Amino acid sequence: MYSSSLPIMDDHMHINLRTGRGMEAIKEFKNAGGTHVIIVSLPAGETGMAINSAEDYRAVFDLTIEAVRQANEFVKAYAVIGVHPAEFVGLAETRGIDEAYAIVEEGLDIAAGYVAEGKAIGVKSGRPHYPVSPEIWEQSNMLMRHAMDLCKERDCAIQLHTESEDNTMESLSEIASMAGLPPWRVIKHFSPPLVKKCETLNIFPSVIASKGALEEAVAQGSRFMLETDYIDDANRPGAVLGPKTVPRKTKEAIRTGTPEELFFKVHKDNPEKCYGIKVEL
Ligand SMILES: [Zn+2]
Numbered sequence: 001m002y003s004s005s006l007p008i009m010d011d012h013m014h015i016n017l018r019t020g021r022g023m024e025a026i027k028e029f030k031n032a033g034g035t036h037v038i039i040v041s042l043p044a045g046e047t048g049m050a051i052n053s054a055e056d057y058r059a060v061f062d063l064t065i066e067a068v069r070q071a072n073e074f075v076k077a078y079a080v081i082g083v084h085p086a087e088f089v090g091l092a093e094t095r096g097i098d099e100a101y102a103i104v105e106e107g108l109d110i111a112a113g114y115v116a117e118g119k120a121i122g123v124k125s126g127r128p129h130y131p132v133s134p135e136i137w138e139q140s141n142m143l144m145r146h147a148m149d150l151c152k153e154r155d156c157a158i159q160l161h162t163e164s165e166d167n168t169m170e171s172l173s174e175i176a177s178m179a180g181l182p183p184w185r186v187i188k189h190f191s192p193p194l195v196k197k198c199e200t201l202n203i204f205p206s207v208i209a210s211k212g213a214l215e216e217a218v219a220q221g222s223r224f225m226l227e228t229d230y231i232d233d234a235n236r237p238g239a240v241l242g243p244k245t246v247p248r249k250t251k252e253a254i255r256t257g258t259p260e261e262l263f264f265k266v267h268k269d270n271p272e273k274c275y276g277i278k279v280e281l
Contacts, residue, residue: 002254007279009036009267010246011206012080012159012189012227015067018047020232025243026071033247036076036271036279038227039068040124040159040189041111043084046233051091054106057083061111065119078277080159081114082124082147083107085140089128092136104143112150121275123147123154126161126189141175148179148186157275159189159206169194173201184273190229195220204274209245218258222265225274226250 010029015022029037041064044051049060061081071077083104091100114120125147127140144160151158158181162168169188176186183202191198191205193216198205206225207217217224226249228241250267254260268279 002251002260005281006250006260006263007035007267007281008033008247008250008263009038009225009271009279010034010228010230010243011038011187011225011271012040013037013230013243014042014232015039015064015071016042016047016232017063017067017070019234021234022067022232023070023074025230025232026074026077029243029247030074032244033251034075034243035281036078036267037071038078038080038121038159038271038275039064039071041079041081041084042231043087045087045090046231051087051103051107054103054110057107057110061114061120065114076279078275079114079120080122080124080157081120082111082159083143084124085126085128085144085161088140088143089132089136092139097135097139101139101143105146108143108147108150111147112154112156115154115156121277122157122159122187123151124159124161124189126159127163129161129163145175145179148176148181151185152180155185155276157185157187159187161189164190164192169197169201169203173203176202187225187274189227191224193217193220193224195222195224199223204270209241209249214249214253218253218262222262223270224266225270226266 044060068077068079088104111123187204190208193213206227228245
């Protein structure tokens with residue numbers, strides 16, 4: 001039985017205060033039963049902002065912090081901010097690889113500074129999920145490692161946007177181990193439901209709640225979180241999962257026999273451990 005004392009968290013949602021539905025999406029999430037949400041910074045370009053220097057990331061991050069402030073009037077919201085791996089690829093094309101590297105590296109430093117100030121609870125980084133040149137791939141990995149080092153120093157979580165190939169989890173786990181990050185701090189965003197596999201790796205899966213994924217995850221255990229990667233883009237409605245998805249699928253799973261206890265792990269114990277927050281109603 002679903003009880004109203006269960007918190008329900010979406011581990012990765014975007015809110016675009018400039019061109020998206022903004023708080024309408026948050027209200028939809030809340031009305032479906034959602035109580036907690038991690039709002040992740042959008043790539044600068046998607047908010048209509050240009051990055052000419054790393055300092056320009058402050059405006060991008062501030063927009064995320066403002067969305068979190070507004071969302072906190074409806075649910076409990078937190079910010080995870082950083083530089084999307086595709087931004088490095090784009091900057092490298094227009095400014096050359098060295099300048100792009102310096103901008104992204106400093107952008108990540110600024111993101112970690114927001115964590116230190118208590119404005120955000122984690123850093124977003126990763127590497128391209130599509131084929132790139134060997135040089136871009138190598139430097140993307142170096143930037144991701146830099147972000148991990150920052151998170152190790154701050155004792156905070158990192159959300160990783162990466163490819164999802166056969167050996168991805170092993171590869172990320174190895175890099176995270178070298179950075180000395182504990183397994184619960186290394187969150188694979190947009191994760192397939194590889195819950196069992198990740199139990200033995202330095203990775204914590206944030207499972208994308210697409211069709212069949214929750215059922216698959218639940219069959220493998222309870223060491224995972226759930227997300228929609230809702231993009232809040234008015235021009236692409238239905239391109240990704242909507243704000244209601246995580247609460248709706250959680251309740252549906254409980255109705256059809258998954259013990260509610262398992263979801264106390266998924267929506268409360270796991271995020272508490274990963275982010276060092278208190279998840280309470
Ligand atoms: Zn996302």
